[in-house]
Amino acid sequence: MKKNHTILVVDDENGVRQSFNMVLKDVYNVLLADSGKQAIDIFTRNKVDLILLDILLPDTGGLDLLEKFKETDPNTEIIMVTAVNEIQTAVKAIKLGAYEYIIKPFVVDDVLIVIKRAMEKRSLVKEVAYLKDELERYHSFEKMVGKDENMRKIFELISIVSQSDGTVLIQGESGTGKELVARAIHNRGLRHEEPFVVINCAAIPATLMESKIFGHNRGAFTGATHTSIGKLEIGDKGTIFLDDIDSLDINMQAKLLRIIQEKEFERLGSTKVIKVDVRFVASSNKDLKDLISQEKFREDLYYRLAVFPIELPPLKERKGDISLLLNHFLQLNAKNTGKPPKRFSKEAVQILMEYDWPGNVRELQNLVERLFTITKGSVIHLKDISTFDIGKRGIKDMTLKQAVSTFEKNYISEILEKVNGNRKKAAERLGIHRNTLLSKTIELAPNTNK
Ligand SMILES: Nc1ncnc2c1ncn2[C@@H]1O[C@H](COP(=O)(O)OP(=O)(O)OP(=O)(O)O)[C@@H](O)[C@H]1O
Ligand SMILES: [Mg+2]
Structure with missing residues (x-):
């Protein structure tokens, strides 16, 4: 069995030291000291989780020693070992920060239980310190995605x-x-x-x-x-x-x-x-x-x-991951907000794939979050992105023909959305013939996923 904790037994009586050792050695690492001086020496050189401390030592008073240990490391648990006639002192020790006292001659099971509880308290203190540390920062524990x-x-x-x-x-x-x-x-x-x-x-x-x-x-x-x-x-x-x-x-x-x-x-x-x-x-x-x-x-x-x-x-060197990440974060947003899922139109994905993402995945994640929040419909179009710098930057890099065509596609799909897909009404509003609209929407169709 792996022993994770170390106990220091401080007692001037060899018999007491040895009996503690017998009881504890299977579960804990045990260190033995026969005087206050030796105890301090061992304590400074080793990682000690708990100390069994005799109240009456020939060289140093148990209480002085207790204070010294607590000062050096307040997280070390200390259990006082006393005779019946020293109980007053033991109570004082508790006030000074000892975890508990046990009375000689001791019952093995009682000792083991007290030690176990003290160790549990110790790990709890450590855990709370850890949780506090973690709470200072917020983290997503989501898995990484990437196929590049x-x-x-x-x-x-x-x-x-x-x-x-x-x-x-x-x-x-x-x-x-x-x-x-x-x-x-x-x-x-x-x-x-x-x-x-x-x-x-x-x-x-x-x-x-x-x-x-x-x-x-x-x-x-x-x-x-x-x-x-x-x-x-x-x-x-x-x-x-x-x-x-x-x-x-x-x-x-x-x-x-x-x-x-x-x-x-x-x-x-x-x-x-x-x-x-x-x-x-x-x-x-x-x-x-x-x-x-x-x-x-x-x-x-x-x-x-x-x-x-x-x-x-950098993200710009793994373009293939961009669409994967876009979908990943859309799904994540839907899951976190409990709202229905959304998707990007093909033109939108195309523009986002051409962008060079100086802020890498974090920038992409933030953009998706904003778009997911502000876009009303279930599809995020190019026009939604254009309101942000990144969309404009994307457009800036297009030829005039590409820009005009992108605008046209967006405008048509916007009007179509407004008239609930009624082509007759859309053609009227756009001032073009229905056949012209039809040819343009056929051209549009594979790009808008409609
Ligand atoms: N491959 C990935 N899959 C999913 N999410 C990712 C991926 N890479 C990064 N992220 C997310 O992008 C954000 C930024 O990642 P992270 O904080 O690890 O970056 P970083 O390299 O430490 O950045 P910085 O140098 O600015 O501290 C985090 O929200 C993270 O969850
Ligand atoms: Mg970081």
Whole structure:
């Protein structure tokens, strides 16, 4: 059985230490200390989840020790071990932050139950911190779509990379889906049941970065009124996503390099070494090699990160995916709003496929959302898009003949829509013969999907 938690037993009586060890060793990693001094020493060097602490120790008072542990790491749970005549002190200990006390001689089952509850509380605290972190950002967890050859290769790469634990560097223009790829790697990977924690290097000010990543103890700096767990600790056992890593300042780059190599750090204002087991995935929309030559990015960090490099192509280089994405987001909008589905006319799709999408998938997604909301009918026509910059830009690139023909097609379909498809009425309003309209609508038909 894999042991996930570590318990430190502090007691000067060898018999007590050994009996705890016997009871716990099958389920937990157990560390033993026979004095306050040794306990602190072990505590600073190891990741300890819970401490069984004897109230009467020869060198340090149990309560002093309790305060010291809590100060160093408030998330470590402490259970006091007392004799019947020390219950007063045990009650005091609870007020000082101990989780519970058990009385010697103890009943094995009772001890195990108390420990289990304390551990559950601990993971709950961690989970709440994680959920809070996630809630600060909104995310769609939708699957990626793509049929372009390049994207298929990327999907394959994601499957392979997710089965390993090496660092991944995802590069690509803004809006190409870097975060989606990072999440896919996590979700399909070995750590999928553990947290996926985002460190947004572009959004967190440099002055706060260290405390966000490492956490801090109370009083570590002016304004640090309480102890706070950093993102690395929140993400323990999971994946840490270093978003927009190019924005990280050069000093933090050095610190990050050390963490990636050693997987250990200290909270600000603390000397206790915290070990974490995390996988790093980083993203950048800038060319990091370029930044290296300008001495804005550390070369050694780059090579640490790029164990598995993934390069996402811009949308204009995978035109085939445009219509797929348009439909994907239309369906998504219908599903999310509960409204009836809509589709694009063929001309609309054609124009959107010619557009070069500088904002990539995100720009496309936003456009579809706007069009889905404002278009009244079930078909989104070219004229609906023309009201936006992108449509106009599309038209600008047409020859006069194309532009006139596009206008004509749109105008005819608009009038037809107004008269509910009655060709006689439409011909009258357009001032043309019914046969002319007929020939024009035949020409129109394959394009409007009617
Ligand atoms: N292949 C895809 N299929 C479906 N949705 C996608 C795809 N690629 C990107 N998206 C969506 O596009 C939006 C932008 O993607 P994402 O946030 O991953 O981009 P990014 O590369 O991290 O951008 P930035 O550099 O601006 O942070 C998201 O809403 C995402 O869900
Ligand atoms: Mg991003």
